[in-house]
Amino acid sequence: MKNQLNFRFIFLVLISAFFVSTGVQHLNAQTKKNKVRLKADYVKIIDGEMYLNIAASSKINKKNVKVSGIELTIFNVINDEKRALGNVTTNLKGETKFFLKSINAITPDSTNTYNLTVLFNGNDTFKKAKKSISFKNAEIKAKHIIKDSINYITATLIDKSTKEPIINESLDIQVQRLFNPLKVGDEFNYTDENGFIIIPVENGIPGINGELIIEVVLNDNDIYGTVKAIVNAPIGSPIVNEDTYEQRTLWAPRNKTPLFILIFANLLIIGMWGTIIYLITNLFKINKTKNSTL
């Protein structure tokens, strides 16, 4: 009887230990939630789209890890009031883009500053996080001109709310390329008192059909974010298509076999197999000339 009691006691202790340890583990798991770092940049393309470039990362075991698949909500903050604009989810690289329909879709505060907040509500693995971003609405008016047979790109940078020129800010002039843009002009091209710059573009830059896509960029500005104007200028040297895809080459598909191979190989095949057929017919002839008196 005493042994039986002992057995029950031990059984109860073991069961309790199991549940307690599971609970502790669960609590531990909850306490080990990681912080999420949010990064948000405002990008505006003149006469094009405007969006927030958002990236989420976390430091796990002293390593920066991209946080994928988390849902973020974007709010427009006007004074103390918050208005939800929409949701986005980060991709495998922990990145996402939130497109703004137009600048009129958001409301600025009394200082003509647009305030947006990116909010992550947290989940089982990550803590709640938030990132605020403020910017003013700037505009770049860029065009291509020719002066004394030299090609120039001119640009005027203005604050769209006040219509005032933005002075002493550096604009990048660059030609769109396949991987990274090709910078033109000096390293820094500061706007004058009229918010204006003029940059010569050298001849001979290759472009498809001689067309260059030139970007004038206010890059990652503290007040205005990134603003980009695109100018199409037919001032490049046309790229000559050296693609041999349509030609009859040794490396072309089989329907583009070089003619000399087609002719030579087929002549050989016909020559060889023609002779073989002739030889086989000779066998038949031998078979038939059993009683020949020739």
Place this chain on the structure above:
Amino acid sequence: MKIHDKIIDDLVPKKFNKKDVIWVISLVVIILVGLIAYIDQLIKGQEVTNMRDYALWGIYISNFVFFVATSFVGTVTVAVLRLTNNSWRTPLVRIAEIISVAAIIMAGITIMIDMARPDRLLNLFIHARLQSPITWDVIIIPTYIVISLLLLYFPLLPDFAILKNRFEKKSPKLSKIYGKLSLNWTGNKAQKLLQKRSIRIIAIMIIPVGLLLQTIDAWLFSTTYRIGWDSTNFAPYFISGAFVAGLGALVTLIYIVRKTKKLENYITDYHFDKLGKFLALACLTYLYFNINEYLIPLFTAKKGESIHLETLFTGSYSVIFWLVTVVGLILPIIVLLFKKGRKPLPMFYIGLIVVIGSWWKRFVIVTPTLLHPFLPIQGVPESWHHYFPSMHEWLITFATLAMALLIITLCIRFLPVIPIQRTIDELKQQNIDKDKNIKS
């Protein structure tokens, strides 16, 4: 008349004795084991081989190249010696033709084994690109098989007629088959004319086709931009190598046939002496191309090439490389330069060494190059940097070699290994010439 009967008696195919039966059974067992390994390879895929991303051509391709090279013997001995009117070829040509047929058939089968999906074989024709040397190979191998068969068959016609009569009473069934195969050969003028003309056409035709076969085989390698293969020398290098491999096989087989069939009166020391000189010439030519192939890269080698050459000269493949070069090529030349070295028995050993050397030479050509690509593959297991054939590969390869030997054995069993009619004709001609000389 009696002499003719004796010739026929000596040269007609004879039944297998006990040793022959054991030999055939052994070959069949090796083939069956290889067949089981091949079925397993078909089920599990090429994974069962040790071929990986680096050594994507292994022992199968070495074996294929060896068979292609050996098949060249038909071109060399039959066609070249015929067109150059070398009458000493008569007792040797049939065996050369048989080797040629067996080797080229096995080359075709071996390449299919390497391709892994025989069910997709037709795609080689349906999706063929004429720019690809692989396609040229697909065209030339069947062509060479057919020409080799015709080269074997046309001279056999009168012999089949003789065999038909010979076995009429002894074995009517066999006689009937020989009769069918003789195509009603009576030896009339029209038949002889057609036969003579056809053999001449084949003899002329097989030379460019044989050269094309070896050249295409070489181009399979040299059109692939690889260290050790990137050579304009490769086609003549392969042709001279095939010359050696084919003659080596011929010498070995002729010795065995001579001994087992007791043909010492027909295949004499004189024939071995002639063959020995021929083989010495072949080995010297091949040595010349070998020197070209390795010496020039030694002077001009860039880093990748020098690593490859180092592997061959002093590295992991050095033992095989030097054995193949010294024992398989230089030693035969030295021995064959002496008259005693061209006697039947030494010639047999030399032939055997040359054949084994030729097989390993193909291995040395194929594998080390693949292990040293210009752009090394990143992040592969260490084991992929080395290659040694798996058990499946060995079993299948031995089976293909056994299959070639079985084809040769069966041909020797049922066909006269020395042309009967031609031997009789030559003897007649010799007697006529003798009579003329006495009268004059």
